[in-house]
Amino acid sequence: MRPEKTDKLATMLILLLAGITGLAVLAFLAYLLVTGLPHVSWHFLLSPAKAFQSGGGIRDQLFNSLYLVVLTMLVSVPLALCAAIYLSEYAVQNRLTAAIRLAVEVLGSLPSVVIGLFGYLVFVLQFGLDFSLLAGALVLTILNLPILTRSFEDALQQVPTLQRQAGLGLGMSKWRVTTKIVLPGALPGIITGMILSAGRVFGEAAALIYTAGQSTPAVDYGNWNPFSPTSFLNPLRPAETLAVHIWKVNSEGLVPDARAVSNGAAAVLIITILLFNLLARLIGYLVKRRFAK
Amino acid sequence: MRKVLLGILLAGVLAGLGCGWAAAKKQPAQSKVTVVGSTALQPLVEAAAEKYQRDHARTSIIVQGGGSGTGLSQVQDGAVNVGSSDIFADQQDGIEHTKLQDHIVAVAGIAPIVNPRLGIDNLTLDQLHQIFTGKVTNWRQLGGPNLPITVINRASGSGTRVAFEQTVLRPGEHAVNAQEQDSNGTVKEIVANTRGAISYISFAYVNSRVQPVKLAGVAPTAKNVMTNRWPLWSYEHLYTKRRPDAATKRFIRFMQTRRVQDSLIKDANYISIHDMKVARTPDGQISERR
Amino acid sequence: MDELNQSFKPKPTVAFRRKKTTDRLLAPSVETRQEWGGKLVSCLAILLIGGLVVTLFAFLINKGLALFTTDKFSLGAFLTSTDWRPSHHHYGALPMIATSFAVTVLAGVLALPLALVSAIAITELLPNWVYRVLQPVIELLVGIPSVVYGYVGLTVIVPQLGRMFGGTGFGILAATCVLFLMILPTMTSMTIDNLRQVPQQYRLASAGLGATRWQTISRVVVPSAKSGILTAMVFGMARAFGEALAVQMVIGNAAIMPTCLLSSSATLTSVLTTGIGNTVMGTASNNALWSLALLLLLMSLAFNLLLRVISRKGVR
Helix, strand or coil, X not given: CCHHHHHHXXXXXXXXXXXXXXXXXXXXXXXHHHHXXXXXXXXXXXXXXXXXCCCCCCHHHHHHHHHHHHHHHHHHHHHHHHHHHHHHHHCCCCHHHHHHHHHHHHHHHCCHHHHHHHXXXXXXXXXXXXXXXXHHHHHHHXXXXXXXXXXXXXXXXXXXXXXXXXXXXCCCCHHHHHHHHHHHHHHHHHHHHHHHHHHHHHHCCCCCCCCCCCCCCCCECCCCCCCCCXXXXXXXXXXXXXXXXXXXXXXXXXXXXXXXXXXXXXXXXXXXXXXXXXXXXXXXHHHHHHHHC | CHHHHHHXXXXXXXXXXXHHHHHHHHCCCCEEEEXXXXXXXXXXXXHHHHHHHHHCCCXXXXXXXXXXXXXXXXXXXXXXXXXXXXXXXXXXXXXXXXXXXXXXEEEEEEEEEECHHHCCCEECXXXXXXXXXXXXXXXXXXXXXXXXXXXXXXXXXXXXXXXXXXXXXXXXCCCCCCEEECCHHHHHHHHHHCCCEEEEEEHHHCCCCCEECEECCECCCHHHHHCXXXXXXXXXXXXXXXXXXXXXXXXXXXXXXXXXXXXXXXXXCCECCCCCCEEECCCCCEEECC | CHHHHHHHCHHHHHHHHHHHHXXXXXXXXXXXXXXXXXXXXXXXXHHHHHHHHHHHHHHHHHHHHHHHHCCCCCHHHHHHCCCEEHHHCEECCHHHHHHHHHHHHHHHHHHHHHHHHHHHHHHHHCCHHHHHHHHHHHHHHXXXXXXXXXXXXXXXXXXXXXHHHCCCCCCHHHHHHHXXXXXXXXXXXXXXXXXXXXXXXXXXXXXXXXXXXXHHHXXXXXXXXXXXXXXXXXXXXXXXXXXXXXXXXXXXXXXXCCCCCCCCECCHHHXXXXXXCCCCCCCHHHXXXXXXXXXXXXXXXXXXXXXXXXXXXXXX
C-alpha cells in the first residue's frame, strides 16, 4: 500500500477509535448527570438522611465531606509545605534524600484501602480515637501528603533560581529567601495543588469506612463549640461522608429510594469536584494575571 | 498592621476554643453510650437512640457500624459500651462469651428468595440443603425449568449466613463456594435481575421484586417465626460487659420495652421479642418460652 | 595614683564592652537563627513523613506475618492453595491473587490502546482548541471518585452483562469494565503529557524527510515517548490493582479460582473490605486478612519498582 493511503487509513482509524472512546466517556458523564440532577434540590441538599423511609437527603454527609476536607488540609498542608521546602531548597543530593524521595513516592502508590486499614489499626484502635472525623482526617492526611508534597515541590521549583540568588545576594538568609521570595512566587501553584488534592480527598471512600465510620449521629448545627459532643464541629464524632454514603446506600440501604439517593449523591459529588477544578483554574488564572501586570 | 490583625484573630480563635472547652467541661457530665457493630442493626439502633435522646438529653448515644466482629471485639476490649451483633458471641471466633452479657433486642426472620420469573415458590428444607451444598445444580432437578442454579451466599461470618447455615446445613458441613455478597440490598438486586438465582435475606428487605420461597408449605411470615414453624430466623443482640453502667443499662432496657418493640421494631419489619413463643440457645436448641 | 587609678579604671569597662560587641558580632545573627529554625522545621516535617512510612510498613508487616508466626499457617499454602474458607481455617489466597492480576492486566491491556489512540488524536491530529476544551473534561474524569465508577458498574454494567451473557453479570468482566473506565482518563492524560513532551523538531525533521503524518507518528513520536507511555500504563494498572470499593461492588466476591470472565470471583481488596468487619481482631481469620493487606502492599511496591525501571530506561 502506498504511504499516503496508509496515512489516510490510519488517521481515519485513529480518529474513529478516539471518537468512540470519547463518546463512551462523555456518555458516562452525561448518564451520571442526567440520572442524578433531577434528584438534586435544596430539599435534597438540606435535609438529613433517613434510615427507613424514602425522601431522605444528604445534608450531614455533604457537610461531613467538606469538614473532613478542611480538617485534612489543616493537618496536611503545613506538613507537606515544610517537606516540600526541605526537598526543594535544603536537600543535598545524597542517599538519604533519595531514600526519602522514594519513601514519599511509595507512600503515594499505596492502595487507599491499605492505608485505611493502617489507620484503623493505629488511630482508631491504638490511639483510641474510635471511628471519628479526626481519625479519618489523619488517614486522609497520609493519603494526601505525597501528592501535596510533590505538587508543592513542583511549584517551588518553578520559581526562577535568579530570584533566589538576588535575595541571597542581598544578604538574606535562605529561610527568609524561601518565605519572602520563593513562597509568594510559588503561591498560585501551591493553591492549585491544594484544591486539586482537596478534590481527591472529597471523593475518597475506601480509606474512610473503617476510620471515619459509616454512621452519622444526630448533630446540632447551632452548637458552635467544637468540644461539645453534639456539635457539628466536634472532630471526635463519627461521620459518614458522601462517597461512603453512596457505597452504603447501595449495599446495606433500607431506604426504598436508594437508587434516587445515590444517583443524586453521585451527581453532587461530581459537581463538587468540577467546582474544585474550576476554582483551581480560576485562581491560577487570576494570580497569573496579577503577576503579569 | 497585618501581623497585628492576624495575631488578634488568632488570639480570638484560641480564646473562643478555650471558652468552648471550659464550657464543655462545666456542663453536667453527659453519660455517653457507644454502640458499635452490626451494619444491619445500625439503622434500628440509630432510630431508637434518636427517640431515647429526645427524653434523656443527658445521655448521648453514638451508633457506629463496622461489622459484628468489630463490635464484639471492641466491647470485649472495653473500648465501647455496647457491641451489636447478628450472631451469638459463642459463635464468633476469638470472643470469650462468658465475659459478655447478651441482650436480645429483636428477632429477624430470614427468607430464601428466588426470581419471580423462575416459577418456584415452595421448597423443602432438604432441597434447600442440596442447593446450598452444591448437590443440586439445575432447577430441573427440583421440578423447575432447565436452568442452572446460581447460588448467592452471604459474606462468611455475617449474621444472616450463620443463622441460615445453622438451620439448613448439618454441623461440620460447609456451603458450596459461591458468589458472596455482604448486604441484603445487593442480594435482592441480583436475585431480582437473574432468573436462576437463589439467596436469602432478612424479611425487612423482601418486596415484590423477589419471590420469597415457602418451606414445605409454610410461608415466611412473622407469625410463623414466633412459633418456630418457620425455622429460619436469628436474634439481634446487644452485648455489654458483665456489669454495664447505668446509662447503658437504661438504654438497652428502653429498646426492650413493649413501646419500642411494638412501634420501631415492627416498623423496621423485625419481630418483637415479646411476641416470641419460643427461645433458641446458641447451639440451636429450641425451647418453649416461659 | 588617684589619677592613674582613674585613668586605669575605665579601661576594663571599655574592654568589657568591646568583648560584648565582638560576642554579639560573632554570635549567630537573627538571620542565622531563623535559618536554623526553618531548617529544623522543614527537616522535622520530612522526618515525620519518613517515620510515617516506616511505621506503616512495620505495623503492616507485623500484622501480616502473624498468620504465619502465631497461627502457624504455612506461607506456601497461603500463596499456592486455592481453598479460601476462613470458617474452616483454610487460607489459600491464590484465587484472590489470580483474580486481582487478571482484572488488572485485562483493564490495562484494554485501556492502553484506547488511551494511546485518544492521546494521538488529541495531540497530533486534531487542532489545538480541541485539546484546550478536552483537558478540563479529562481532569474532571480523573477526579471522579472510584465509588461513582463502582456505582455505575453496579447499576448499569452488571445488569447489561447479565442480559447479554446470562448469569448474574457479576464477575471479572464487570470489574474489568469498571476499572477500564476508571483508569482510562488517567492514562490518557499522562500519555497526552508524554506526547506533548516530544520535541517539535522531531516532527518537523521527519516531515522534512518526506514522511507522512502516520509515518511520523508511528516511527518517531510514539517510539520516542515509549517509556512515558509504558509508565502511564503501569501507573494505571497499579491504581486498578489497589482499587477496593468499586471492584467489591461488581466482582461478586466468591473466593474461588476464576474459571471464566463471567463467573463471580474475588480480589484481594474485595475480600479485605467485606471481611475485616466480620472478624475479630487477633483471630486467625482476621490475621489472614492482614496477610492479604501485606500482599497488597508488597504488590504496590513491585509496581513502583517496575515504574522506576521503565522510567530509568527512558532516560538512557
